[in-house]
Ligand SMILES: Nc1ncnc2c1ncn2[C@@H]1O[C@H](COP(=O)(O)OP(=O)(O)O)[C@@H](O)[C@H]1O
């Protein structure tokens with residue numbers, strides 16, 4: 603797809619990055635270069651200018667949604683129990699987009715910015731890859747080359763997790779995935795303990811489940827979201843970012859002997875390139891077309907990146 607194009611019936615209002623930057627208003631830039639450096643993924647050039655241009659306005663918008671939801675919650679509590687009681691439920695933000703689009707950096711950046719707002723000091727972040735089936739299960743089901751496709755996730759476990767979090771439960775735990783080991787970490791769990799905001803990031807978060815043959819309604823992961831963001835980029839850019847990252851990982855993570863991809867640090871550049879191209883074109887690009895891009899119109903906000911990874915356009919849902 604080219605630039606996000608406004609059409610007469612589009613549910614989105616589209617802003618250039620400069621137009622969008624004006625919504626920052628008086629939101630101060632309190633993030634330091636060191637902090638940004640720590641959360642930036644390899645190959646993602648996000649800098650403080652980009653934070654000021656795009657992310658401060660976004661954190662202001664999200665914080666307004668959080669505050670409005672909190673007011674609504676306490677009003678509703680008064681109706682339900684005659685007094686203000688019960689646990690405030692976390693505001694859940696879903697972040698979707700292709701492999702290698704930079705979801706992790708955006709999610710970590712929003713976490714840092716949102717926790718500076720007085721209404722949301724506690725912001726938790728979780729990625730959906732923990733809910734992938736372990737390699738042993740994927741292998742048994744013949745799904746090792748379908749990692750990231752809907753059938754490779756335990757969607758029931760995602761729904762149970764989000765339902766507990768949204769019900770205001772304390773200490774809800776989730777499994778953990780390691781890109782380094784390319785597998786779910788047996789016995790490792792991360793605990794989410796009643797945050798003000800939960801950022802839930804993964805390529806599958808806006809996907810809908812197939813209706814069972816008996817016509818029963820099935821819940822979607824996004825039923826638990828208060829706000830959703832899709833990070834978008836042109837496919838040739840995604841491809842290039844994926845390949846560049848893979849080639850750089852050969853000089854870093856893959857060099858360690860216990861990395862799942864260690865063998866790829868020892869082969870020739872040409873052979874490594876062939877493998878990265880295969881992973882992209884046979885798995886990630888197919889998943890992008892079949893299962894990720896079709897969910898873009900479900901997002902409340904779309905961040906469209908240009909070839910340099912910087913955001914060029916913002917589409918905000920108006921209806
Ligand atoms: N094989 C790998 N080894 C180590 N880290 C990786 C590997 N593949 C991806 N990563 C890191 O994992 C994170 C998630 O990557 P990915 O799932 O492609 O999503 P995104 O690029 O949208 O954040 C990124 O920070 C990336 O740098």
Ligand SMILES: CC(C)(COP(=O)(O)O)[C@@H](O)C(=O)NCCC(=O)O
Nearest residue numbers: 700701731749750804805881885886
């Ligand atoms: C684990 C992933 C499905 C990504 O999930 P994400 O964190 O982007 O939601 C992906 O990184 C992956 O492993 N894809 C399979 C092909 C490959 O090795 O790139």
